[in-house]
Amino acid sequence: MWSWLLTTDHKRIALLYLISITFFFFIGGFFALLIRLELLTPAGDLVQADTYNKIFTMHGMVMIFFFLIPSIPAVLGNFLVPMMIGAKDLAFPRINLLSWYIYVIGGVIMLHCMITGGVDTGWTFYAPFSTSFTNTKIVEAGIAIFIAGFSSILTGLNFVVTIHRMRAPGMTWSRLPLFIWAHYATSIIQLLGTPVVAVTIVLVAAERALHLGIFDPKLGGDPVLFQHLFWFYSHPAVYIMILPSMGVVTEIIACFSRKRIFGYHFVAFSSIAIAVFGFLVWAHHMFVAGISVYSALVFSFLSYAVALPSAIKVFNWTATLYKGSIRYDAPMLYAFGFLGLFTIGGLTGLFLSALGINVHVTDTYFVVAHFHYIMVGGAVMGYLGGMHFWWPKISGRLYPEGWARLAALIVFIGFNLTFFPQFILGYMGMPRRYYDYSHMPEFQVLNVLSTAGATILGVGYLLPMVYFLWSMRYGKPASDNPWNAAGLEWKTASPPPTFNFDEEPVVTWEAYNYEELDAPHKEEVPVAG
């Protein structure tokens, strides 16, 4: 027990994170289920208005700050970044452990906050509702997120330094797996963005506790200022969630089509472009919030600019399949799922960036559907794909392939059934955050479909947890490289020894050297130069 709680091994810390974020994922999922059950009928009959408002708030806060943001970086990134670049550990192993403890402290405060009353502002904390009107536990939830934010900053810091300083001999920047490039871009956002949300939370707390006039016009503040500060972090935060997932999908597609990635440099730099442009589009959440038409124009334009690198990635992934030798193991099914859902999520983003349409569909279910396609369809699909891909490496066991393919299919179908109807609901005009739509019973059919889909989706998410746990005891032992995949992490034992490699690897090959791996004379594949 103590050897786990005091470990500085990045792989063990990754597993600590895995356990804790899975715990929060199911709490957030439970709230989601309650939301869908309430919306099954137009009347507000399952829970009361205040309860519903707390449920969707906690769903958002838990899923975003305690599941999605740490998900891939803190679990898969933590486990794989050092191994992929041929390092023994992260640059600051103790800080890595510290970041997990900080996360846990934040999480415990959030749990306490939820159990003793919760918050009803929505995860967006809009002022002056949050600062002067609601009497729920804003400050406590703020403290929880503030603290958890430091965990995110420290993880980002650790990755940046590790990727700069700890690469094995021969592991040049253009030989890095694209998973690393994605994490590098993510870490930059975590480092630069997270402090801003921390400051915003402090300002909310200051206005609430000390009545300083910052956001509430009655005290001399400006409520739109809050939205600028909030989205300055919270828009790039979307890229914290999706970029690592893109990294995962890149690795999977290369492996299961046995090919190098088409346009390596374009994929790598598009990650950096997303990180940079991602900081310049925040006000596209505010086109009806009272900003000037000219600033709306600028932010609409920049939103199209940030869509471009994502489009480039999709085209490159597709082109990678061309003349490949494609296998359909579970990770690849998740990668295909990611491509489909992310494409729909991205294309509906074009609707939202079009100013004239944004006015109609913002703050409706259209937006809800759009960001779930990105953050659940994209980020969670990638996360699950990655978990399946690297599970043999992490656990040293094979999961049951048939069940895993079935789960991937169930997740894909359940997801689309849940969220596609919400696009239509949104264009019909159903606003977000309504617990009672008895004035507009015409919305019910689509809501029933959505709830049915959510039930299927729930099963799809439970299955992997069951068979992963099962495989830890009963699964077949995994070889070092069950997928015959490229990458340094597959050149060591499964699970890897404490310092990852018995001797420091020396890299003499490009990333995704599937040509050499699949060459008929396999024995001559260089292991270490």
Next chain:
Amino acid sequence: MAPHVDALYIFLLIVTGMMALLVFVLLIFFAARYRQRPDVRAEQIEGSTALEITWSTIPFVIFMVIFAWGAVVYFKERTPPADATEVYVVAKQWMWKVEHAEGQREINELHVPVGRDVKLIMTSQDVIHSFYIPAFRIKQDVLPGRYTVEWFRATKPGVYHLFCAEYCGTQHSGMVGSIVVQEPAQYEAWMKGASTGPLSASGEKIFAELGCATCHRSDTQGRGPNLQGVFGQPVQLEDGRTVTADENYLRECILDPGSKRVKGFQPIMPTFQGLVSEEQVNALVAYIKSISAAKPAGGAKTNAHLVSPRDPMSEQAQAQPNAQPDRSQVQ
């Protein structure tokens, strides 16, 4: 607005549908065509700069078309016609209070005639709300401490949903209402119903009761600026800036007189924050606007404002050739 938004929406559905189809067809085709076979190895391809440039440029051009079209629609949505009928909206947790210039008040309902441009001048008493009419494809957040504006022209009689679209607390989903669009005759009949008199008249009464007229004199320059004809005009401030005396400026001067003081006047005006309700501020603003619009047009200075607010709404006012130029030539 709806046809403009829907046209762009359908265009986007087609364009994005084609993009999605292209990607999905290629994915499925490659997945099927290049599935693993014994003795067939993947062919390694490094990439192609020409292809990268192609599939960056083409989407970018398409994006720019969408962007420009979206911007054009947005400008239409955000620019109310100058002669639109003005209606004041005050939002509070959790209801919509509507005041017509003629003095009719409604709660959670807004009656409008078919075919007339209606401009909503909106503010909130507490938190942020959002005035959303899905059938008209328009939405605008309603903020405390300032006015925001939104406009529409209803083209078909009927009853349409009104939603609050910005989460505002417990009964957010109960903050719904109806937009009742009537034929002009029906609307006139409805208008004749109970009314407390024009909004600007209530404003004038409040103006007198609060003693505003002791400083803001209409015959000469008093201790405060003369407000005749001030609306819509540039105002030189003490700190050197020049602002336009729009609704938001008048509102700010009432609630926070020190912040944008007119050049040449002493900071002697007390704040009316907390002393007047949002409805009273609206009435005062409507009054000040009425004495700006009316003065040059009507000869009788003193009571011209009693007629003016009704005028812009009726056809005669729009027909008056000098109504518009006068407004801008005031002073």
